[in-house]
Amino acid sequence: MSPPVPSSNRQAGRTIIAQNRKARHDYTVLDTYEAGLVLTGTEVKSLRLGRASLVDGFATIDSGEVFLRNVHIPEYEQGSWTNHEPRRVRKLLLHRGEIERLVGKTKESGLTLVPLALYFTEGKVKVELALAKGxxxxxxxxxxxxxxxxxxxxxxxxxxxxxxx
Missing domain, CATH: 1.20.5 (Single alpha-helices involved in coiled-coils or other helix-helix interfaces)
Structure with missing residues (x-):
C-alpha cells in the first residue's frame, strides 16, 4: 500500500511530482500537451517518492518521435544493478497527429517544447509539455x-x- 499523499498536491485526480516554475517566467506558453513517459521500474519507484527535477528539461523531435532530455530523476536507493541513469533521454508518448503538429510549429517559428509538470494520473506518469516561445x-x-x-x-x-x- 502506498503512503498517503498530501491533499495540497492533488488537483483533479493528479498527484504532482515536480513542477517547472521557472518555465513560465522564461517562456511565453502558447499551448500545452499531456504526454505519457516510457520509464523503467526504478524510475517509477523514485518518482513515487516524489523526487524529480524539471529545471533544465526540454523536449526534441527526432525522426518522428518526441524525446524528453535533461530531466533529472535520481537513482532509486534500494535499486541494484537494474538502476537507471538519472539524466537519460526518455521517450514521450503522443498521438501521431500531435507530433506532426508539433513538428510543424517548432520548425516554422522557432518554438520550444518545455516540460511544465510531472505528475501521476490513475497510476501512470504523465508530463505536461508546453509549446513555448522564449x-x-x-x-x-x-x-x-x-x-x-x-x-x-x-x-x-x-x-x-x-x-x-
Whole structure:
C-alpha cells in the first residue's frame, strides 16, 4: 500500500511530482500537451517518492518521435544493478497527429517544447509539455512590473474596503 499523499498536491485526480516554475517566467506558453513517459521500474519507484527535477528539461523531435532530455530523476536507493541513469533521454508518448503538429510549429517559428509538470494520473506518469516561445529580458521586466502593479491595486482595494466597514 502506498503512503498517503498530501491533499495540497492533488488537483483533479493528479498527484504532482515536480513542477517547472521557472518555465513560465522564461517562456511565453502558447499551448500545452499531456504526454505519457516510457520509464523503467526504478524510475517509477523514485518518482513515487516524489523526487524529480524539471529545471533544465526540454523536449526534441527526432525522426518522428518526441524525446524528453535533461530531466533529472535520481537513482532509486534500494535499486541494484537494474538502476537507471538519472539524466537519460526518455521517450514521450503522443498521438501521431500531435507530433506532426508539433513538428510543424517548432520548425516554422522557432518554438520550444518545455516540460511544465510531472505528475501521476490513475497510476501512470504523465508530463505536461508546453509549446513555448522564449521571452526577452524586457518582456520579463514588463511581466514583473504588471504583477507588482496588480498586487498594489489589490492591496489598495483591500485597505479601502477594510476602512469603510
Amino acid at each position: 521571452k526577452r529580458t524586457y518582456d520579463k521586466r514588463q511581466d514583473l512590473a504588471r504583477r507588482d502593479a496588480d498586487r498594489e491595486v489589490a492591496r489598495a482595494l483591500g485597505r479601502r474596503n477594510k476602512g469603510s466597514d
